[in-house]
C-alpha cells in the first residue's frame with residue numbers, strides 16, 4: 001500500500017505522535033548518524049516508546065514495503081541506521097536502566113550508550129565490558145560482539161549478556177536467553193540486527209572500580225610501532241591496550257609542535273591491583289620517552305574521555321580485519337599506509353586481544369573468530385564527496401596488503417563491502433547456523449539493512 005498522508009497520520013497517532021516526516025524541523029538532526037559518508041534521506045523516522053510501538057512500526061513498514069533501518073547509538077560504521085527512503089525505527093527513547101539488588105546484573109534499554117551504562121554501573125564498582133568509546137550504542141556493539149578495554153580479562157560484551165527482549169518480524173515480543181529460545185540467543189550474540197528489534201538487554205556485571213589506565217602518547221617510531229603488539233600480548237590479561245597510530249590531537253597535554261605529527265596513542269585499562277597495574281604498564285612506558293603520560297589510577301568510565309575528540313561524527317572509510325599475528329611485514333604495511341594516506345585524519349588501530357575472549361568455544365556464540373589474536377582497523381576521513389574515491393582506494397589497498405595474515409572480519413568494523421566480507425565475519429558453519437535461525441525468525445528478510453544473513457531455504 002502506498003504511503004499517503006492519511007496512513008502516516010494514523011501510524012503516528014498509534015505511536016502517540018512520535019513519527020516524523022521530512023518536513024519536520026528536527027528531521028535532519030533526528031535522521032543524522034555518526035557515519036557522515038552515508039547521506040541517508042529516510043522516508044520517516046519512528047521513535048517508539050514501547051515494544052508494542054516497535055511491533056506497530058514493523059507492521060507499518062511491511063505493509064508499505066518500506067525497508068527498515070534500526071537505530072540506537074547511530075554509530076554503525078556502514079551507516080546502516082539510516083538510508084534513502086527507509087523507515088528508521090529509532091530506539092533512543094528506550095532508556096530504562098536497573099541494577100538488580102546485589103549489584104551483579106543490569107538491565108538496560110536499547111537506547112542507552114556505553115558511557116551511560118558505564119556511569120550507572122560505576123556506582124556499584126562494576127561495569128559492562130563495551131568498547132573504547134562512550135557514545136557508541138549498547139545495542140549495536142552488543143549484537144555484533146563487543147571488543148574493548150576489558151576483552152583480555154573478561155571477554156567480549158556478548159560473553160556477559162544474560163538475555164534480550166526483542167520484537168520479531170511478525171510482531172511478537174520474545175525473550176532470548178540460555179533457557180528461553182537458546183538458538184535465537186546464540187544468534188543475537190554476534191549475528192547483529194538480523195533477527196528482530198531488541199528493546200532491552202540484561203548483562204552480568206564485572207568488577208571495574210578504580211583501574212590503572214588511560215592514554216600514553218608515544219612517538220610513532222619504528223621501535224614503538226613494532227614493540228607494542230608483542231608487549232601487549234605478553235602483558236597480564238588484566239591489561240588490554242588499543243594502539244591508535246594517528247596525528248597527535250590538539251589537546252592541552254600535547255605540545256603545540258607535536259600537533260598533527262604521527263603518534264601512537266596507546267589507550268588501555270588494567271583492571272585489578274593498582275600496583276600490579278603500574279608494573280604492567282612499565283614496559284610500554286619504556287618503549288620511548290612519552291610525549292604525554294596520562295596513565296594512572298582512574299575510575300573506569302574516565303578512560304572514555306580519551307576517545308572523545310577522535311570519535312566525533314565524520315565521513316570516514318573503514319576497513320577492518322582480524323589477523324593471525326603482527327610481524328614486521330604488517331608493521332611496515334601500517335607505516336607505509338600512514339605515510340600514503342590521503343585523508344586529513346587517518347587512524348590505524350591495532351587491538352591485541354586473546355585471553356578470556358579466546359577461551360570461549362568458537363561455537364558458543366555467533367562471533368566465532370575467538371582465536372584471532374589481533375584486530376586491525378584502517379580508517380581515513382574524506383571531508384568531501386570528491387575525496388571519497390581516493391580514501392576508499394587507500395583503505396582497500398591497506399586491506400589487500402594485510403590479507404596474507406588475515407583470518408576473518410569483525411562485523412562491527414565492516415562497512416557495506418559486499419557479501420564476501422560478510423562471509424569473512426562468519427565461518428561457514430556459523431553462517432549456516434545463522435541462516436537457519438534467520439529462516440525461523442525472519443524468513444522474509446524484513447531485517448536486511450545490516451550485515452545480512454540470508455534465510456536458509
Ligand SMILES: Cc1cc2nc3c(=O)[nH]c(=O)nc-3n(C[C@H](O)[C@H](O)[C@H](O)COP(=O)(O)OP(=O)(O)OC[C@H]3O[C@@H](n4cnc5c(N)ncnc54)[C@H](O)[C@@H]3O)c2cc1C
Nearest residue numbers: 072073074075076080081131132137139140141147193198
Ligand atoms: C567511534 C566508534 C568507536 C567504536 N569502537 C568500538 C569498540 O571499541 N569496540 C567494538 O566492538 N566496536 C566499536 N565500534 C563499532 C560499533 O560497535 C558498531 O558500529 C555498532 O554497530 C554501533 O552500535 P550503535 O547502536 O551505536 O549503532 P547503530 O547505528 O544505531 O546500529 C548499528 C546496527 O546495529 C543493529 N542494531 C542496532 N540496534 C539494534 C536493536 N536494538 N535491535 C536490532 N538491531 C539493532 C542494526 O542493524 C543497526 O543498523 C565503534 C564504532 C565507532 C563509530
